[in-house]
Amino acid sequence: MAARPPPTAKSSTPPAPAPEGFAFVELAVDAESGTEVARTLAATGFAHIGQHRSKPVELWQQGDARVLLNATGSSRAAIGAFAVETGDPEGAARRATALLAPALPRTRGAAEADLTSVAAPDGTAVFFCRTGAADGWLGDFILSGSPGPDRTGITAIDHLALAQPFDAFDEATLFYRSLFGLAPEHDAELAAPFGLVRSRAVTDPRRTLRLLLDGTVLRRGAWAPAVPDPQHVAFATGDVFRTARVLRERGAPVLDVPANYYDDLDARLALDPGLLAALREHNVFYDRDGDAEYFHLCTGILGSRVFFEFVQRSPGYHGYGTANAPVRMAAHRAAHSRARGSGHPG
Template sequence: MKTSIATVSISGALPEKLEAIAAAGFDGVEIFEQDFIAHDGGAREVGRMIRDYGLDITLFQPFRDFECLPEPLRSKAFDRAKRKFDVMQELGTDLILICSSVHPRALGGIQRAADDLAELGEIAGARGLRIGYEALAWGRHINDHRDAWEIVRRADHGSVGLILDSFHTLGRRIDPESIRAIPGDKIFFVQLADAPAIEMDLLYWSRHFRNMPGEGDLEIRRFMQAVMAAGYAGPISLEIFNDQFRGSNAKATAQDGYRSLVALMDDVRRAEPETSIDLPQIPPRVAAQDISFLEFTAQGDEVESLSAFLSTLGFANIARHRNKQVSLWQQGDVRLVINSETEGHAAHVWNTRGLAVCDIGLQVGSARDTVLRANALGSPTFSQPTGPGEMAIPAIRGLGGSVLHFIDADSGLGDVWDVEFAPVGDARPAQAGITHVDHIAQTMSYEDMLSWTLFYTTLFGMEKTPMVDVIDPDGLVRSQAVESSGGRLKITLNGAETHRTLAGRFLASTFGASVQHIALSTEDIFATVTTLMAAGFAPLPIPANYYDDLAARFDMPEGLLDKLKAGNILYDREGEAEFFQVYSRAFAGGLFFEIIQRGPGYKGFGGPNAPFRIAAQKRLGLGKGIPET
């Protein structure tokens, strides 16, 4: 399978685009005419530059408003086409995209269009070139791939074929199953783009909101299943028009594109096993089961302060690493690690960001398969030297400088806590009823949210929830969750659009630390909060106005409102399903804990309470140090 991407899909000048495309692992590139024209070198030089990057030129595009024109416009269109053929031969590519006409004087007519393409195909064929015809979703007369195929069929020329674009088919809600009936050798090229489900003008939607397969809501997999079942054997290419991508890092966007293509075609191969897809075998999406551990990096007095703070949350220091300055704190199934080493990954994170979560450990179905799949999707393996008696736990580099380690039940990796750590004494403080990590919240710039959702949903068996708006007094934060199939592993992704928001200030203060918020689960939040407050825990203070409003919005059992108010506990309800949450005060530039009780059937994250929680946090500031006990 040859992978390709259109130069219009990413930002930068042409050389920068090509460098990013090659580094991401693509085999070829569509040259978008505007990028070629803007470059200061000729066609022959551009072709050589592309091949020097190890890339093929899979397509030259677009050629607009060709078919069904009256004279003298028709003759002029043929002249324009011949000039483009000259450029193609200089570039060293044999295929050009002709999109269906939007010209106001185009006459229409299936046979007229077929005759024009047949005549142009004869000219192209004499030069060893091919033309591919594509139905634009907003074409004046042809806006359906089925009509475009009929035109190509009637043209009946070996140099004339069909180009399919997922957006033009799915954006018009055309069933892609009809593609299965098209001979695969007459499909000359396939372009892919996803898009969010938005009701708007097709042209505007296409020009501004396309994204990578898997980042939107279109049925891209069904489209490609039909394409491959037809017998298509050519390049699979991305053509993405997106305002956000135009201003994003070219290398990151190209890497996302490659990840999306490999994951998509792996899905297609599994759904259509009888089709021929030349793709290296990779493991399927891995079952992500739970958070195994969260590791903090801390130095100096921070270690003692963080340890004291974790004690107020009911955690006990149960073990210390045999070789390193690393301590293990546990309560229920929650493991928190404090790493104060002065060398290695944790130290590098501390030098850059200060006290922060430096590592996320995930319990997965297979640690080995997770790393193999991640590598195939473009995420490099992470490793650092192991000391005597230490286990090599599989890990990868995630996004934003993050690191993820993977532990499974079958390889013995779960024994790391006994192998590498020695118990600390017998004294254990009273537990507070915390059972497991309900979810973690990762904060990022809004422009990076699509990358993070794509990262999780292509690597793991996780689904994304609809994006929601979180109102901050100083702006808006976009939030979207990804969840494992069983719901045990949940990660909320929060995209900050401005540094004035709490999320944005956290990013600025920590130089891009990703984990801002750790939510711990309990089965009895009132007993837990009572225990924690007796141990010195100081909850985030919530104003009386909030509880007055709760009384107006919900019918509550007698005494419940007083209990909520006494513990600074927030409340929400979905139908009959209840949700309780209480927050710690912020520390380390905005990091904080949440303790929740999730009633049966409650699927959300307390979204209606977010504006009040954020306002309360802002009143106390970001919290540079650790709350005193």
Template sequence: MRKSIATVCLSGSLSEKLTAAARAGFHGVEIFENDLLASRLSPEQVRERAADLGLAIELYQPLRDIEAVSDEQFTRNLRRAEHKFQVMRQLGADVLLVCSQVSGQAVDDDALAAEQLRLLAERAHEHGIRVAYEALAWGRHVSTYDHAWRIVQQADHPALGLCLDSFHILSRDSDLAGIERIPAEKIFFLQLADAPVMAMDVLQWSRHHRCFPGQGGLDVAGLVRHVVNAGYRGPLSLEVFNDVFRQSEAGPTATDALRSLIALEKRAGVCAPPAPLTQPSGIAFAAITSTDPQPVTALLGALGFVRTHKQAAGNRPELWEQNDARVLVDSGSATRRDGARLAGIGVRCPDPDALVDRAASLLVPVLVRRRGEPNVSPHTISAPGRTEVFLCATSDRATGACPATAGALLGIDHVALTQPGAQFDQAVLFHRSVLGLRPQESVEVADPCGLLRSRALSNDDGSLRLVLNLALVPEGDDHPAQHIAFVTDDILAAARRFRAAGAETLAIPANYHDDLDARYDLDPAELAAFREFGILYDRDEHGGEFRHFYTATVGRVFFEVVQRTGGYDGYGAANTFIRLAAQRS
């Protein structure tokens, strides 16, 4: 299906927005009126510029507060509409978006609304223009698509139809099945946006928190299936109001927008039966780059890791192993600013070539590495946030360094990746669409100097877990630390072994453990050990338990050791603010 984007989604001038949309690969655009009014290009020049770029102008928007008003007001509204018709003819656009009334001047009278919309459609038809009527979720009298459809039916004019907007429909929790009862020729346009599930005023939700499909929590794919089942074959068009997108570079945002539509088509299966997506089956290793690897390897040694591979050429990278937990340490691409950083993860997948093909189809850069690492495919995928995803065979497992001692680390439980603000939603879409991971709802945690937004993703069996973090911190501190969490079946033994190796766990305030004693009926000996070794504790509503401790931070990397019991499936979010405060003290 044709793919379109509203200019309101992108930053910059109208000319810059058109260029970004064309370079990303869109077929068309919706011209947002404010962008045209602020442009130094005439409507004819905009038309020529779009044509030169190979873009169709699919829609002009919006015309507001038209229907269900007094005769005098409607006469003024028609005069305003006539001006827009002239502009649209100069632009070469033939569909006009009309939003349902929000004005206090409007009356609750469907018959009057239908009559006036029919008169508007008659005028539009004389100019070769169609009117797409859209129910705003906060409309004064018309706020649902089925109500708007009843008015369009009553108006009964061939130049009047519907614009269906996924945000307005899904935010009202409307019945999607009813869409299939609308004749295809009456669905003039389809606008798409996702959003995180939030309890807030719907207007503010819409104006500031929309995102591209796949980045939020709404069932956009389900809605698209119903619209296509109704017979709609027009553009899939994005209309996203988002404060971050409007402050970000237009080119990468447009590429991410198109990626979201390609992934949406795959999830919705609207062009062909969706190809089965084989999920990665676990984390094979994590890769760290450091200008001075010694502090990183010292921590790994204290945690019980053994260096099992040191590449001859340039003495890098080093492979450190313990059971099925592996860490590559490399000094090749680190910078002085980072010191040490988490540069990538290796994921096990049954068919690396298929995953590479999927990534390429979703406009994700695929890199071919010039130097080999042990057991790693030559292909890597470039993920948001300066992170690479290395592809490993499913059968790939550690071959040595498998201590059976108490407190040994068994594997990588999860990896936490901190994202720049503009790339947080991009990273959610990447890991969901390329790796097939399931995102959980976002969690916000108070940081002593700001706010941390976090969103976890995992495969179906939990063998691959990622946590994406967005730290809203003061200017100049925009690269908070990332970390690797290792799993053990004996957290106290792991902590004692770490301490015996001469290392110290992150010191946790005594007040935390005092409160822990008040909240949970813990064994006094266990609580005393928690205090001694800085171990944190959480319990879910089903009785599952989570015990974890942290190491010191080296550069922008630290390590966590966790123990899960009783089916605990979270990440100790209740303790995150304690960890953040302890790391800053």
């Protein structure tokens, strides 16, 4: 009788956790950029609701969108970390360990949450969190306020755009696929003021966690030495025009969109004149896919590389307004050049 083959060993790697969105995004700031970012957050309706118990980290919140400002380093505003909301952060940490994701050391006080973080290929720290838990990460903060009334319509973080070293672009895709099951959804190559940009969107099947991975093939031009590859935090809003009005009233640094963008938009899409006028008045970008629409507006660059975006997507729209990216990048370049000409350190 032939011997039976040995049973196939089952994988000991825990399954990918189901992401439930972003728990927070953390911006590394210095004294100058921290003031600028905090002022912009306040102008966009965020409230400073807490201070970390043992670190120079502020907690800002509006709706379910939470932004941490970490002043422990010397960065002129950059996305240093983000946290994935999941019902099983321990399982996510075990999966990261099994996949040999590089664990990051973390100084933790006696009464602070035991959070696990790993390093993405670009150095971004990725945390696993359960915000509503009794021992959750919010307990690390001394709360001094609440998010307050909904003034601008911001509800959550829609997506993050992370600049990737070009030689780590595919590695980053594999990292997020392995860790969270995020699959590539859109790929594009865009002409930027500083060279060709490769952009890839990755998301989970339910589209609760959206990331844009951007990499520059070759940097060139006068803007390149002064401005690192930009990153942005996109906040979801239920009414982009309401958001735009409040931003204007509060003096937020909204990016000026060139008039010829709207002339081209009208020629291509033949929009309703009232809608086109509202887009033009409020510096709002527009895209659509069939009947599904996407509205978005941006701030100027904060510090040296970060900006905020405010997006309203209708059901069925799963893109990121990629067709508008070259215009947005050119507008940021123009704003940066004006700031340098006026002596502002933008």
